[in-house]
Amino acid sequence: MTQSKDSRIYITDTTLRDAHQSLIATRLQTEDMIPIAKEINKIGFFSVEAWGGATFDSCIRFLNDDPWMRLRSLKEVLPDTPIQMLLRGQNLVGYRHYPDDVVERFVTAAHSNGVDIFRIFDALNDIRNMKSSIKAASDLGAHVQGAISYTTSPVHSIPTFIDMAEELYSLGCDSICIKDMAGLIMPETTRELIQGIKKRVDVLVDLHSHSTSGIAPMSYQAAIEAGVDILDTAMSPFAFGTSQPATESVIASVIGTPRETGIDLLALRNVRNLCMDVRKKYNALVDPISERIDSDVLVYQLPGGMISNLVSQLKEQDAIDKLQAVFDEIPHVREDLGYPPLVTPTSQIVGTQAVLNVLMGGRYLNVTKEVKDYVRGLYGRPPAIIPDAIRQQIIDGEEMITVRPADLLGPIYESMKEEAAGMGLIRKEEDVLTYILYPAIAPAFLKGEKTAEVIPVPKKEGTNPVDFPHAMEVEVD
Amino acid sequence: MTQSKDSRIYITDTTLRDAHQSLIATRLQTEDMIPIAKEINKIGFFSVEAWGGATFDSCIRFLNDDPWMRLRSLKEVLPDTPIQMLLRGQNLVGYRHYPDDVVERFVTAAHSNGVDIFRIFDALNDIRNMKSSIKAASDLGAHVQGAISYTTSPVHSIPTFIDMAEELYSLGCDSICIKDMAGLIMPETTRELIQGIKKRVDVLVDLHSHSTSGIAPMSYQAAIEAGVDILDTAMSPFAFGTSQPATESVIASVIGTPRETGIDLLALRNVRNLCMDVRKKYNALVDPISERIDSDVLVYQLPGGMISNLVSQLKEQDAIDKLQAVFDEIPHVREDLGYPPLVTPTSQIVGTQAVLNVLMGGRYLNVTKEVKDYVRGLYGRPPAIIPDAIRQQIIDGEEMITVRPADLLGPIYESMKEEAAGMGLIRKEEDVLTYILYPAIAPAFLKGEKTAEVIPVPKKEGTNPVDFPHAMEVEVD
Ligand SMILES: [Co+2]
Numbered sequence: 001m002t003q004s005k006d007s008r009i010y011i012t013d014t015t016l017r018d019a020h021q022s023l024i025a026t027r028l029q030t031e032d033m034i035p036i037a038k039e040i041n042k043i044g045f046f047s048v049e050a051w052g053g054a055t056f057d058s059c060i061r062f063l064n065d066d067p068w069m070r071l072r073s074l075k076e077v078l079p080d081t082p083i084q085m086l087l088r089g090q091n092l093v094g095y096r097h098y099p100d101d102v103v104e105r106f107v108t109a110a111h112s113n114g115v116d117i118f119r120i121f122d123a124l125n126d127i128r129n130m131k132s133s134i135k136a137a138s139d140l141g142a143h144v145q146g147a148i149s150y151t152t153s154p155v156h157s158i159p160t161f162i163d164m165a166e167e168l169y170s171l172g173c174d175s176i177c178i179k180d181m182a183g184l185i186m187p188e189t190t191r192e193l194i195q196g197i198k199k200r201v202d203v204l205v206d207l208h209s210h211s212t213s214g215i216a217p218m219s220y221q222a223a224i225e226a227g228v229d230i231l232d233t234a235m236s237p238f239a240f241g242t243s244q245p246a247t248e249s250v251i252a253s254v255i256g257t258p259r260e261t262g263i264d265l266l267a268l269r270n271v272r273n274l275c276m277d278v279r280k281k282y283n284a285l286v287d288p289i290s291e292r293i294d295s296d297v298l299v300y301q302l303p304g305g306m307i308s309n310l311v312s313q314l315k316e317q318d319a320i321d322k323l324q325a326v327f328d329e330i331p332h333v334r335e336d337l338g339y340p341p342l343v344t345p346t347s348q349i350v351g352t353q354a355v356l357n358v359l360m361g362g363r364y365l366n367v368t369k370e371v372k373d374y375v376r377g378l379y380g381r382p383p384a385i386i387p388d389a390i391r392q393q394i395i396d397g398e399e400m401i402t403v404r405p406a407d408l409l410g411p412i413y414e415s416m417k418e419e420a421a422g423m424g425l426i427r428k429e430e431d432v433l434t435y436i437l438y439p440a441i442a443p444a445f446l447k448g449e450k451t452a453e454v455i456p457v458p459k460k461e462g463t464n465p466v467d468f469p470h471a472m473e474v475e476v477d
Numbered sequence: 478m479t480q481s482k483d484s485r486i487y488i489t490d491t492t493l494r495d496a497h498q499s500l501i502a503t504r505l506q507t508e509d510m511i512p513i514a515k516e517i518n519k520i521g522f523f524s525v526e527a528w529g530g531a532t533f534d535s536c537i538r539f540l541n542d543d544p545w546m547r548l549r550s551l552k553e554v555l556p557d558t559p560i561q562m563l564l565r566g567q568n569l570v571g572y573r574h575y576p577d578d579v580v581e582r583f584v585t586a587a588h589s590n591g592v593d594i595f596r597i598f599d600a601l602n603d604i605r606n607m608k609s610s611i612k613a614a615s616d617l618g619a620h621v622q623g624a625i626s627y628t629t630s631p632v633h634s635i636p637t638f639i640d641m642a643e644e645l646y647s648l649g650c651d652s653i654c655i656k657d658m659a660g661l662i663m664p665e666t667t668r669e670l671i672q673g674i675k676k677r678v679d680v681l682v683d684l685h686s687h688s689t690s691g692i693a694p695m696s697y698q699a700a701i702e703a704g705v706d707i708l709d710t711a712m713s714p715f716a717f718g719t720s721q722p723a724t725e726s727v728i729a730s731v732i733g734t735p736r737e738t739g740i741d742l743l744a745l746r747n748v749r750n751l752c753m754d755v756r757k758k759y760n761a762l763v764d765p766i767s768e769r770i771d772s773d774v775l776v777y778q779l780p781g782g783m784i785s786n787l788v789s790q791l792k793e794q795d796a797i798d799k800l801q802a803v804f805d806e807i808p809h810v811r812e813d814l815g816y817p818p819l820v821t822p823t824s825q826i827v828g829t830q831a832v833l834n835v836l837m838g839g840r841y842l843n844v845t846k847e848v849k850d851y852v853r854g855l856y857g858r859p860p861a862i863i864p865d866a867i868r869q870q871i872i873d874g875e876e877m878i879t880v881r882p883a884d885l886l887g888p889i890y891e892s893m894k895e896e897a898a899g900m901g902l903i904r905k906e907e908d909v910l911t912y913i914l915y916p917a918i919a920p921a922f923l924k925g926e927k928t929a930e931v932i933p934v935p936k937k938e939g940t941n942p943v944d945f946p947h948a949m950e951v952e953v954d
């Protein structure tokens with residue numbers, strides 16, 4: 001199903017999901033989203049990404065905020081703007097594969113609670129891991145956006161991505177997202193990829209990137225010229241750095257051109273002013289590193305969030321002096337593992353193993369369970385075949401699988417529902433899914449034993465941090 | 478004199494001038510510039526902008542740092558990279574017109590102390606105010622870059638700017654700069670303007686913009702495609718916000734394309750690491766407002782620095798609640814004054830008058846001396862004719878001038894030299910110019926009675942500002 005399309009750029013605003021996931025570790029609380037969403041509803045966005053990704057984990061682990069209730073509340077105030085969620089294929093909103101019965105139940109519940117558009121990806125671009133959720137969402141009549149996890153490697157190329165887009169389209173995807181989680185896609189590649197996809201299939205193409213390396217706004221401009229249909233942006237108080245380029249900037253950039261969005265900049269000011277206030281409230285959570293362009297991202301080709309992870313892992317081990325060694329090790333690990341794109345969960349799998357290799361002083365002397373599972377094929381098919389020697393080193397004689405990982409998983413919904421009910425956890429049907437996805441932490445949450453993390457007192461904001469004798473006149477040159 | 482040119486993008490790095498002028502009110506001290514400049518010299522930039530603009534004022538007013546000695550020290554460590562200065566036409570590095578003898582002396586001294594490229598502009602785009610400095614620099618054999626102060630108004634259009642470029646070229650300019658101090662030039666305009674100029678005259682074209690509104694990186698991308706020759710960028714620790722897009726990002730964005738710069742990203746890391754350290758030292762001076770994209774810039778079309786000015790002027794008057802009224806007043810004042818581009822000194826002239834009009838509760842009840850002088854023609858010819866009624870209201874019967882303002886100024890160099898010598902201020906010939914440019918504050922500086930402003934203790938940087946229980950894993954979606 002392809003939508004008829006005029007020449008305008010459509011905007012997917014990510015303020016309520018990816019932007020705060022990228023800048024403040026997904027800590028925005030529902031009560032702060034609602035007033036923003038009310039104003040957003042008036043704007044005329046193609047969609048608002050407001051659920052999925054790390055939302056679920058953060059809600060029950062840190063915020064004592066029911067993700068299902070969040071979705072319902074958002075839906076109430078967003079009657080005119082489609083809600084989009086980010087779904088990690090067979091991983092849903094977790095880190096491992098779930099059986100098909102859970103996928104189907106989850107997609108159905110997400111849709112009935114308010115998700116209109118499902119953006120579905122797999123960390124390895126293994127389409128087998130996306131099929132169940134694509135089918136489930138399609139069967140419900142939802143808009144299905146198939147996402148390509150963009151990365152660079154000797155086995156990834158524009159033609160392989162175009163083939164993937166075609167395959168996603170043939171599975172019934174209504175639109176295709178080029179998902180550049182690391183912010184590494186270059187303007188020239190952007191142009192070739194968009195034009196290549198649109199030449200092959202008549203489908204809406206969305207570009208999703210992160211400003212981490214400072215390239216994203218340039219690639220967005222190239223995308224606009226290449227005929228992209230949808231761009232992912234975030235309201236300026238939550239934009240740039242490791243987040244998306246700013247909604248206001250992209251909209252302003254095409255005013256007076258054939259690609260004009262039809263969105264009114266003045267109306268956006270209301271959304272922006274609310275976002276400014278909320279941003280102030282959460283200001284102490286923003287790591288300055290997340291806001292700054294990091295040119296190391298360009299050198300090491302790593303997502304910004306992954307660099308923060310490595311830094312914190314090494315600091316915990318009192319080994320921050322090994323950071324450079326870890327940066328150097330990552331490309332080796334990634335090559336050994338068949339060049340996975342670095343996105344949840346592969347970013348953590350590769351990063352943690354690289355840290356281990358460096359700290360142990362040798363490769364794969366100690367191997368995480370996740371890497372073993374990965375090599376056994378339990379995450380799906382890596383982009384390149386893992387060399388025999390590496391495979392042997394990591395899993396020795398352990399069994400490999402070649403089928404779709406979820407084919408090995410029998411239905412669990414009913415049995416886990418019974419289990420959860422027995423524990424007295426279930427107040428609504430969706431609580432079963434919460435329990436299945438996060439069995440370790442969900443019980444305390446569902447029993448109401450959690451409290452929301454306290455938001456630290458904000459830094460002073462919008463004024464000079466010290467009493468500095470400013471020149472009366474800032475010169476404008 | 479047009480240089481032969483391959484297809485690569487040339488880079489003018491602004492870290493040592495515009496970047497710190499934009500982010501930390503021009504407070505970088507010479508001692509912190511030298512190590513950076515040493516590394517910059519190895520990179521292969523087209524030029525490094527390191528002098529001019531507010532440099533002079535800041536050096537003697539706040540830093541107790543001799544601007545001439547700064548220039549010499551920089552020249553010593555930049556033998557392979559041309560130094561560029563920003564010259565405000567007949568205003569040189571001050572805020573009023575100087576007679577031709579001072580212009581000639583200043584340009585000659587700047588050149589002999591190390592300036593290789595003179596970027597020359599006039600706040601009103603009145604080329605008469607640029608002629609003396611263009612001629613002086615040309616006669617010395619320096620590279621002269623004529624700058625167009627980009628703005629939008631009913632009397633500014635792409636054809637008027639192309640005409641101006643042609644005129645600058647015919648005056649002997651070696652290159653043309655599109656100087657977008659407010660960061661308002663849109664991608665489509667960028668393309669049309671660059672292509673239009675290059676179609677009319679065979680000359681190197683440079684684009685200078687500011688990331689204030691988040692549009693600059695998009696316009697840079699349009700410029701790259703439109704055939705721009707030179708782009709102005711700043712090293713990432715001093716990039717974005719009210720500063721330029723990042724040097725590393727722009728260079729990375731064209732790798733593997735015909736426009737590749739030939740600059741090595743790994744070599745740039747040394748410059749970047751030094752800049753990171755210096756940035757930390759000055760961190761307390763960075764106003765968070767300067768670093769954030771401000772979408773109000775898009776709505777009100779004002780340079781970021783001007784908004785900071787208005788905020789601080791109104792705060793001083795305890796009238797910050799009038800900010801919106803001032804924003805609304807500015808376009809009226811600008812229209813009344815014949816649509817001047819908003820750049821030093823017109824940004825201050827227009828802004829201050831708008832504040833006065835709002836605070837007085839009526840238009841031009843109180844008029845600054847600068848506005849009177851402006852209306853009399855003492856700054857040059859406004860882009861549009863000022864309506865009779867407005868003129869009368871502001872200057873009543875006072876005399877108007879139509880000649881080039883500096884035509885009314887007789888030589889002063891020799892007499893002021895004598896005066897300064899009599900005060901015991903002159904140790905080197907350049908001190909005469911320092912005295913002429915800043916007669917009020919230069920004496921204390923030249924007598925060694927000033928001390929450098931203390932740099933406030935930096936905020937903690939690069940770590941989370943509060944002890945916040947970070948998730949071990951930052952998710953990458
Ligand atoms: Co500038």
Ligand SMILES: [Co+2]
Pocket residue numbers: 018180181208209210954
């Ligand atoms: Co993302």
